[in-house]
Amino acid sequence: MSGKLSRRDLVTAACAGAAAALLPRTAGSTSPPQVGAVITGDELPAREASWYKKLPESRVECQLCPRACQVADAERGACGVRENRGGTYYTLVHGVACSVHLDPIEKKPFFHVLPGAQALSYATAGCNVECKFCQNWEISQFRPEQVRSQYLPPETLAEVAKRNGVPLLSATYSEPVVFWEYVRDTAIAGHRLGVRSTVVSNGYAQEQALKDVLPLLAAMKVDLKAFTERFYHDLVRGELKPVLKALEIIKASGTWFEIVVLLIPGQNDSEQEVRDLSRWVKANLGAEVPVHFTRFHPTYRLTNLAPTPIPVLERAWQVAKAEGLAFPYLGNVPGHPGESTACPGCGTRLIRRVGFQVLENALAGGKCPQCKRSIPGVWS
Amino acid sequence: MSRRLTRRELVGLIGAGAVAGPLLARATSGPVVRRGRVGLGTLPPPPPGRALDRGAARAALERALVAATGEPSPRLAMAALFSPSDTVGIKLNCLARSLSPRVELVEALVGLLREYGVPAHRIIVFERSDRELRQARYTIRREGGDYQCFGVASDYDSEPSTSGEIGSCFARVVSTTCTALVGFGVVKDHDLAGISASLKNWYGVIHNPNKYHDNHCDPYVADVARHPFIKDKLRLTIADGVTALYHGGPAWRPDTTWPLGLVVASTDQVAVDAWAWRVIDDERRRHGLPTVEAAGRPPRFIATAARYGLGVGDPSAIKEVLA
Numbered sequence: 016m017s018g019k020l021s022r023r024d025l026v027t028a029a030c031a032g033a034a035a036a037l038l039p040r041t042a043g044s045t046s047p048p049q050v051g052a053v054i055t056g057d058e059l060p061a062r063e064a065s066w067y068k069k070l071p072e073s074r075v076e077c078q079l080c081p082r083a084c085q086v087a088d089a090e091r092g093a094c095g096v097r098e099n100r101g102g103t104y105y106t107l108v109h110g111v112a113c114s115v116h117l118d119p120i121e122k123k124p125f126f127h128v129l130p131g132a133q134a135l136s137y138a139t140a141g142c143n144v145e146c147k148f149c150q151n152w153e154i155s156q157f158r159p160e161q162v163r164s165q166y167l168p169p170e171t172l173a174e175v176a177k178r179n180g181v182p183l184l185s186a187t188y189s190e191p192v193v194f195w196e197y198v199r200d201t202a203i204a205g206h207r208l209g210v211r212s213t214v215v216s217n218g219y220a221q222e223q224a225l226k227d228v229l230p231l232l233a234a235m236k237v238d239l240k241a242f243t244e245r246f247y248h249d250l251v252r253g254e255l256k257p258v259l260k261a262l263e264i265i266k267a268s269g270t271w272f273e274i275v276v277l278l279i280p281g282q283n284d285s286e287q288e289v290r291d292l293s294r295w296v297k298a299n300l301g302a303e304v305p306v307h308f309t310r311f312h313p314t315y316r317l318t319n320l321a322p323t324p325i326p327v328l329e330r331a332w333q334v335a336k337a338e339g340l341a342f343p344y345l346g347n348v349p350g351h352p353g354e355s356t357a358c359p360g361c362g363t364r365l366i367r368r369v370g371f372q373v374l375e376n377a378l379a380g381g382k383c384p385q386c387k388r389s390i391p392g393v394w395s
Numbered sequence: 396m397s398r399r400l401t402r403r404e405l406v407g408l409i410g411a412g413a414v415a416g417p418l419l420a421r422a423t424s425g426p427v428v429r430r431g432r433v434g435l436g437t438l439p440p441p442p443p444g445r446a447l448d449r450g451a452a453r454a455a456l457e458r459a460l461v462a463a464t465g466e467p468s469p470r471l472a473m474a475a476l477f478s479p480s481d482t483v484g485i486k487l488n489c490l491a492r493s494l495s496p497r498v499e500l501v502e503a504l505v506g507l508l509r510e511y512g513v514p515a516h517r518i519i520v521f522e523r524s525d526r527e528l529r530q531a532r533y534t535i536r537r538e539g540g541d542y543q544c545f546g547v548a549s550d551y552d553s554e555p556s557t558s559g560e561i562g563s564c565f566a567r568v569v570s571t572t573c574t575a576l577v578g579f580g581v582v583k584d585h586d587l588a589g590i591s592a593s594l595k596n597w598y599g600v601i602h603n604p605n606k607y608h609d610n611h612c613d614p615y616v617a618d619v620a621r622h623p624f625i626k627d628k629l630r631l632t633i634a635d636g637v638t639a640l641y642h643g644g645p646a647w648r649p650d651t652t653w654p655l656g657l658v659v660a661s662t663d664q665v666a667v668d669a670w671a672w673r674v675i676d677d678e679r680r681r682h683g684l685p686t687v688e689a690a691g692r693p694p695r696f697i698a699t700a701a702r703y704g705l706g707v708g709d710p711s712a713i714k715e716v717l718a
Contacts, residue, residue, distance in 0.1 A: 055548075072643060074586070084608075087586035089490055089646035095605040145606045147562070152555075156603050160524060161549040252606065316555060316562045 048166035054111050059159055060166070061105040064097055065196050066224045073102035079224050080143045080192055081257040094193040095158040096141035108139035108159050108194045110168040120183060121371040123215050124307055124346055125273055126356060127392025128234045129183065130366055131373040134213060135176040138188035139164065139197065143219055144253040146240065147316040148279060155189035156315075169197065173204035183233070187215035195224055202231035211393075218261040219253055225264050233393055234271040237262055241276075241283035242292040250282065250317070259295070266300045271393050273305040275346070278323045278331055280311065289331045293338035302341045303391045308332060308353075309346030329353070360388035427464075427475055427630070428662045431707035433670045434462030435717045436658040440637050447499040447637070452658075456503045458718035459633070459660035465716075469507055476630040476662070477575055479512030484573035484628075485520045485542075487531070488580040488596045494647040495531035496579045496635040500658060504577065504633065505542045518542040521568055523599045551602045559618030563601035570624045578632040578664060582655060582671045583640035584679075588612040589687040589694030591645055592634045592671035593664045594620045594705075616696035620664060621703045632667045634659040641678040653678055665706025666713050668697045673710040 047060055054060075066078040073088040077097060084092035086099040096108045118136045120128055140162045142155035149155055154162055167175075176184055184205050186198045191214045202212035211233035218237035229235070239258060240251055247255045265272045276292065278284040289308075296304055308331040310323045328345050332353050335343035345353030349370040356366040363385045367375040377384055381394040436459035441447050457469040466472040477483060485504065489495040501520060508518055516538070522528045524546035525535045533544050551564035552571075569576065578596050585591040587608050595612065597619045598604035607615030619625065636659050642651040655674065661667045672694055676686040687694060701708025 073646075087644070087646065088648075089492075090586065091605050093605050093608060095603070145603070156606070157549075158602070158605070161551065161602055163549075252609075316557065 048110075050166060050168060050171050052166045054164040054166055055160070059107040059111060060109065061098070061100065061107055062109040062196065064104040064106045065199070066221070066227075067097075067104040069102055073099070075099050075102065075104040077104065078221055079195055080219050080221060081254060082143060082219075083221070091158075092143075094141045094143045094190075096139065096193050106194065106196055108141060108164075109197045109200070110166050110171075111139050111159055111164045111197075112137045112167040112172075113140050113154050113159070113162045113164040114138040114188050115165075115167065115172075117179075117181065118185070118187075119371040119373075120185070120213070121368060121373065123185060123187060123213065123236050124275065124309075124344075124371075125213065125234055125236060126305055126307070126344055126366070126368070127273060127342070127390070127394075128213065128271065129393060129395075130376050130378075132183055133181045134183035134185035135172060135179075135181045135210075136185040136187045137167070137172055137201075138186065138191075139194040140189060141193040142190035142217075143193055144190070144217060144251050146252075147250045148277070148311060148313075149315050150312075151188050152315040169201035169204040172201050173208050173210055176205065176210045177208040181210070183211055183213055185213045185215060187213075190219075191216050192220045192224070195220075195228060199228050199231060202228065206231065217253070218258040218265075220257075220261055222260070222264055225261060226268070229265060229268040229270045232270050234273070235265055236273050236275060237265065239274050239276050239292065242288050242295070243283070246283050250279075259299075262300055266304075271391075273307065274300075275307045275309055276331075277309050277311055278328060279317070280320050280323055280327065282320075284323065284327050284331065286330060286334055289334045290338060293335045293340050293343075297339050302339050303359075304340070305342040305344060306335055306340055307344045307346045308335070310348055312347070325351075356390070358383040358386060358388055358390065361386040365390060428706070429463065429465060430663050431666050431712055432463060432465070432661060432663060432714045432716060433666050434459045434464070434660045435715060436460075436462070436660070437656055437717070438637050438658050439656045440654045447497050449499050449503070452497070452499040453503040453506065455658045456500055456633070456660070457507070459658045460507075460631075462716035462718035463631075463660040463662060470511065473507050473511040477508065477511060477513065481513060481575040482517040482519070482573045483508055483513055483575045483577065483630075484568055485518070485577045485579050486569075486596055486599060487520060487522045487528070487533075488591070488599065489522045489527040489531035489533075490645055491581065491583065491640070491647040492527075492530045494581055494583060494638065494640055494652065495527075496581060496633075497637065498532050500633075500635055500637075501533075501579060502541070504579070509541055515541050516543065519568060519573060520544040521566075522546055524548060547600070556622065556624075558622040559614055561601070561607055561615050561618045561622075563603050563619070565602075565622070565624050566600040569600045569628070573628060575630045576625065576628040577630060580632075580634050581639070582634050582636040582657075582659065582674065584642050584644035584651070584675055584687065585692070585694075586644060587692070588616060588696060589692040590668065590672050590675050592636075592659070593632045593661075593667035594696060594700055595668075597625055600625070611692055611695055613695040614699040617700035617703055617705065620700055621705055626705065629664060630662070632661050632664040634667055634671065636671075636674075639675070639678070641675050641682065642684055651682075663706035665697060665700045665708050668694065668700075669708050669710045670713045670715065672697060673713070
């Protein structure tokens with residue numbers, strides 16, 4: 016028997032390890048599960064969903080994401096984590112965490128949120144789209160009974176963060192929109208203890224669901240996966256338009272947000288597409304939204320493409336700057352100057368990063384120490 | 396149609412038969428398919444709250460198998476489909492709990508396989524989860540008894556496999572463990588796909604069926620069924636039509652079931668769906684309901700599967716054989 020672990024095994028082991036390190040183990044689990052209990056398929060705790068409406072003949076319509084799945088009795092939505100049972104829609108992942116880690120906030124990536132801070136990061140199984148290039152497909156593309164999870168209710172996550180001096184919680188890895196009630200309740204629990212919440216999402220959410228949770232968040236990161244409907248149709252199984260609308264809703268809410276664009280060779284990396292995207296961001300969201308252009312590595316169902324060439328990333332970085340974006344960044348290129356924050360006013364380097372590490376932070380009260388220009392973000 | 400055996404195959408089969416007992420065994424190079432032929436065995440539903448009579452279930456299944464294969468006896472029907480050296484996986488569809496394949500029918504098939512020479516530890520009755528099986532009155536067992544019975548749970552291949560539009564990790568019981576497969580569904584209406592009897596059942600062996608509900612599951616259902624893990628191993632499709640559902644599926648609804656009174660068997664998995672589409676639409680008309688297509692749920696995946704060469708998808712071209 017080979018001792019080599021698959022990536023999925025590693026995710027599972029990491030989850031179990033993190034939880035074991037942070038929590039006392041409890042034996043067994045009944046309904047409701049005990050905190051820390053391993054959740055198996057037969058024991059998924061069902062909790063009525065918060066965003067859906069009932070339809071005739073025991074059917075329901077989900078109101079979380081733009082898919083608006085109409086789900087018959089005994090069936091699940093496209094996310095695979097919500098089930099219609101006799102005309103009532105349930106989330107099967109409230110408190111059912113399949114991955115829990117302590118990450119630097121730069122890993123999300125947030126470059127304008129408490130630089131160097133740790134975030135207690137958590138995820139459940141499931142996603143509402145199917146990106147052929149998903150880095151975390153072993154959890155995002157599976158149903159909750161197919162991955163190893165532990166019962167970590169919102170209060171527990173908040174308490175663990177507080178007890179360990181971790182200032183941030185982050186819903187991430189898979190797609191937080193599909194476990195939106197868990198995100199909401201964790202943010203509320205964290206708020207009570209002075210721990211702030213962030214979300215890393217694809218932005219594929221309905222307006223009301225977004226508006227209900229945004230006020231509870233310190234920051235949200237949105238993947239803008241491309242700037243063409245073709246890409247969203249062919250490689251994401253989603254749509255671009257609702258994501259752009261979500262970005263406008265987030266902007267209007269006043270919640271801090273950053274954007275990530277994963278550049279994939281030949282798919283969304285043309286100069287014109289980057290230019291169009293940059294112009295739209297500036298016109299609709301403002302020039303000071305950080306936009307991270309990150310490097311693609313082949314994975315999941317897109318293993319036939321090479322990693323994004325560095326010059327292509329650098330071209331995108333230059334195009335974004337030329338179009339007037341104040342804070343374009345490069346990602347997955349450790350050591351590149353594009354990882355660091357410079358003052359758009361005087362050019363002074365403000366935050367020096369290598370990978371997820373902050374080597375230097377010269378910001379003074381959220382301002383450039385040289386020209387005193389305010390740098391937008393969540394700095395304290 | 397059964398194909399002619401080469402002399403070498405015949406010698407090999409006789410050799411295998413001498414060891415394992417049966418007079419004939421099927422060739423190992425691919426499934427035998429009698430295109431468009433659907434065998435039917437009558438089996439009236441039991442009174443409410445009562446289980447099927449096991450003898451009657453066995454007799455109905457045998458009639459359906461003989462009719463489906465054209466073989467003169469159930470034993471020769473099994474010989475035409477399986478080898479005693481096969482590991483046979485029987486995929487149930489238990490989502491609808493009370494409208495799942497009946498234990499008595501499934502165990503009748505297990506009995507035929509056992510009598511044919513397939514050992515108990517190489518007969519695997521499976522569904523997605525233990526929970527679904529328990530709810531359908533099956534006993535979970537991974538050893539002992541006449542067969543194994545369990546949910547595939549999280550035991551999937553570690554990498555996705557592509558077939559047409561789908562990219563999925565297949566349950567290892569299908570990709571790796573079994574050498575022969577039986578699809579064992581129920582005849583029912585389906586809210587997304589239009590109908591479900593045969594092909595749709597295979598959604599239960601991929602890790603991400605929820606991703607493939609768009610466009611009435613077309614072409615995704617056919618794409619799963621044409622994957623070599625299924626297409627090359629599938630020997631037989633059975634549908635429990637003792638009680639069937641004409642509206643409101645896939646969940647069980649007592650007010651829209653009807654006593655169809657049939658066990659359905661075929662070596663053509665597409666033909667079973669084409670046949671089920673017709674009988675469900677007929678029943679819907681009797682109740683003043685529009686056809687599934689008129690109701691906005693055209694089961695287009697059937698034509699797609701036929702186009703892929705998996706079987707006959709035209710309901711008017713199905714040859715019903717009532718034994």
